[in-house]
Amino acid sequence: MHADIAVLPGDGIGPDVTAAAVTVLRTLARRHGHSFDFHEYDIGGIAIDRHGEPLPQATLQGCQQAHAVLLGAVGGPKWSDPNAKVRPEQGLLALRKGLGLFANLRPVRPHPAALNASPIKPHLLTGVDIVVVRELTGGIYFGEKTRDARGASDLCSYSVTEIERVVRSAFKLARQRRSYLVSVDKANVLETSRLWRDVASRIGREEFPDVKLEHQLVDSMAMHLLAKPREYDVIVTENMFGDILTDEASMLAGSLGLLPSASLGDGKVGLYEPIHGSAPDIAGKGVANPYATILSCALLLRHSLGLHEEADCIERAVDAALNAQVFTNDLATGGRGVSTQVAAQAVIEQMQAHCYVAELRD
Numbered sequence: 292m293h294a295d296i297a298v299l300p301g302d303g304i305g306p307d308v309t310a311a312a313v314t315v316l317r318t319l320a321r322r323h324g325h326s327f328d329f330h331e332y333d334i335g336g337i338a339i340d341r342h343g344e345p346l347p348q349a350t351l352q353g354c355q356q357a358h359a360v361l362l363g364a365v366g367g368p369k370w371s372d373p374n375a376k377v378r379p380e381q382g383l384l385a386l387r388k389g390l391g392l393f394a395n396l397r398p399v400r401p402h403p404a405a406l407n408a409s410p411i412k413p414h415l416l417t418g419v420d421i422v423v424v425r426e427l428t429g430g431i432y433f434g435e436k437t438r439d440a441r442g443a444s445d446l447c448s449y450s451v452t453e454i455e456r457v458v459r460s461a462f463k464l465a466r467q468r469r470s471y472l473v474s475v476d477k478a479n480v481l482e483t484s485r486l487w488r489d490v491a492s493r494i495g496r497e498e499f500p501d502v503k504l505e506h507q508l509v510d511s512m513a514m515h516l517l518a519k520p521r522e523y524d525v526i527v528t529e530n531m532f533g534d535i536l537t538d539e540a541s542m543l544a545g546s547l548g549l550l551p552s553a554s555l556g557d558g559k560v561g562l563y564e565p566i567h568g569s570a571p572d573i574a575g576k577g578v579a580n581p582y583a584t585i586l587s588c589a590l591l592l593r594h595s596l597g598l599h600e601e602a603d604c605i606e607r608a609v610d611a612a613l614n615a616q617v618f619t620n621d622l623a624t625g626g627r628g629v630s631t632q633v634a635a636q637a638v639i640e641q642m643q644a645h646c647y648v649a650e651l652r653d
């Protein structure tokens with residue numbers, strides 16, 4: 292197949308990890324007989340420096356016209372003045388909005404070779420395979436904000452439509468996996484949560500009777516996620532609860548450098564990025580872990596291009612590279628890790644060894 296992929300390297304380690312991931316995608320395309328065209332655009336701090344705004348029109352248009360978007364990371368100390376008029380993160384928020392993305396998927400699958408990198412006991416982590424689906428566009432982060440000398444308030448609101456569309460995405464995903472969905476809310480206290488629970492129950496009853504749905508309060512979910520993570524499969528929740536739970540869940544995998552994410556909407560154009568930031572402390576050193584970005588490419592192939600075998604191929608190759616102890620510094624002991632490029636090359640080599648292609652076309 293042919294696909295146009297917009298690549299937004301961004302700031303800090305963003306250019307390193309996206310370059311590594313694009314190398315993997317190019318090799319995969321050659322092996323499987325696809326033609327991928329990569330179009331690079333500025334976003335974040337570098338876009339402020341070059342164009343005076345974090346999301347130039349050309350970037351948004353390029354992304355809207357692409358089949359999928361691969362992003363590195365945005366931000367860094369150079370642009371971190373909280374009083375600045377334009378900030379790198381505004382570029383990411385505007386891009387999500389411009390692409391109509393409302394569901395953020397974060398798979399967490401601790402790798403057996405990296406279990407010791409997690410602060411959680413290894414026996415609790417074996418076999419964990421969770422996807423958290425976080426609502427991205429509503430809730431308290433986007434409600435009206437007030438502040439005066441006596442106090443401040445943040446409004447939390449959700450429409451039925453906003454809840455329906457994200458819950459439906461989570462049900463669909465659950466159906467492709469273990470057909471088990473946990474919806475997280477705070478229905479004992481919040482009215483938005485009571486609406487969330489009603490809508491989730493109705494969608495489940497009417498459209499997904501084959502998927503087992505459970506409701507869980509966010510405080511107990513925070514506890515269970517660490518105490519018995521193996522029990523969960525797909526978890527869906529609103530914006531702020533999702534923000535907190537996904538960071539908590541990331542600790543199950545040990546390193547931020549291993550966790551991919553996908554942001555999806557109704558259309559096919561999805562945004563794929565590692566969950567980590569621009570890591571200014573290691574930027575420009577060529578030592579960033581590229582696996583999270585490479586695994587984000589697997590999500591891109593699966594969710595935007597429908598290339599399931601190819602997505603599995605990338606995930607198997609990353610697994611094999613980790614099994615072979617090809618670790619960057621964040622995973623290796625004593626700072627003896629390999630470079631970003633060496634790690635990406637290891638994935639490419641493992642692809643040749645572990646991915647069966649019916650008839651090699653190259």
Ligand code: NAD
Nearest residue numbers: 364365366367547548567568569570571572573579580621
């Ligand atoms: P960070 O994720 O950039 O870094 C946290 C720690 O993890 C650092 O020690 C870093 O070296 C390490 N780390 C992160 N990714 C790594 C990788 N691939 N390989 C090896 N080590 C890695 O978070 P931060 O330091 O809080 O934020 C730095 C900047 O990134 C800030 O400007 C922040 O706003 C921005 N940020 C951007 C995004 C995004 O673009 N989606 C997300 C989070 C933070």
